[in-house]
Amino acid sequence: MADETRRMAKSSKSASDAPRTTPKRLPAWVPTAAWCVCLGGTAIALAIGVPRLLNRAANAHLPAPIRVVLRNEPAWLPKDERVAIERGIIKSLTSSPFDRDGLIAAQRVATSCGWYSDVKQVRRSNVDEVIVDGRWAIPCALVCDADGEHLVDTHGRLLPRAYPTGRGPKLLRITGVTMPRPTVIGATWTGDEIAAALSMASLFSECAWRSQIAAVDLSTWAKDGTLAVMSDKNCRIIWGRAPGKETASEVPAMQKLAALQLAFARSGRVDAGQAVLDLCGDLTCAR
Incomplete structure (x- = not known):
């Protein structure tokens, strides 16, 4: 009985003396690298996706023809002259609301028509409407x-x-x-x-x-x-x-x-x- 007791005590001591294992920690750079990978992926997606969206918008068909609003149009303006101004402006534009070059060309058309003493701005108020702001000649x-x-x-x-x-x-x-x-x-x-x-x-x-x-x-x-x-x-x-x-x-x-x-x-x-x-x-x- 005494021998059995000594064996059990010895076995317990050996188990308590065995080295303990601890869980390994990830290196400090790993979370940072993971965020960089995520951000890089997002940037690549935007770089590919946004130009495609803009291209689609530029090539999209308008739901209705572009309407030209000549702000403060005088009653004396001849109808044929008004129609000519509208056609010239519409011809300068594309369907894209982001078409800045088209708006610049439309402003040149309005200026060169001769009926304005000064054209302040040609702007897109909606995808299918353009407004011309200027001072009419008298x-x-x-x-x-x-x-x-x-x-x-x-x-x-x-x-x-x-x-x-x-x-x-x-x-x-x-x-x-x-x-x-x-x-x-x-x-x-x-x-x-x-x-x-x-x-x-x-x-x-x-x-x-x-x-x-x-x-x-x-x-x-x-x-x-x-x-x-x-x-x-x-x-x-x-x-x-x-x-x-x-x-x-x-x-x-x-x-x-x-x-x-x-x-x-x-x-x-x-x-x-x-x-x-x-x-x-x-x-x-x-x-």
Whole structure:
């Protein structure tokens, strides 16, 4: 019995003296490497997938034709001109809303049409709608030459509209122009004679008798820098130099304007029913 007890004690001691094993730990770099692999895979997936999505969007068919909105479109804009602007813009665009080059080309189309004095932006408001934001030109007068009557805006820019002589709209005519007409739509005449005539249009714009003024005649401009005004009854009103450009011996523009206003108040006619009126001196001379 004693021997058996000694054997059991010895066996227990041997078991307790045996070396213990501990679980192995992963190296510190392994989690970092795993994250890098995941991130790399995601980047590769994006690099492959996103261009494919963009390509699909660029080649996708629109659910409806592109609609062009000309912001603040004036009522006077001719229908054929509006259609031409819309077609040019649509032709410049693709179906992709990410097509920046197409929008730049569309802005060039709007600028070159001549009816805008400034195109601020062409933008995509929706996949099937484009908005043009800009400042419209304001038709002001017709410059007359041997080829007809040519529409200009308040800044003297040539607009894309011309008419046979005597067939244009009821606007102020500018006659006797010596400088050649610009060859590019949107350009202005060389020299300052058109600007001088338009300053007269601005001066008369609020007058009650404005409709009785038919034309500004520049036939003497090249000779001495003076101009005349023609009434709708063919009275020649000798004005002199352009407003603000008067000589020391010439009365100012507002005094000349007052003389015309007085003639209108007395007779109902800005030309007082005369063939010629000379406004350059202190006294209005009728001939």
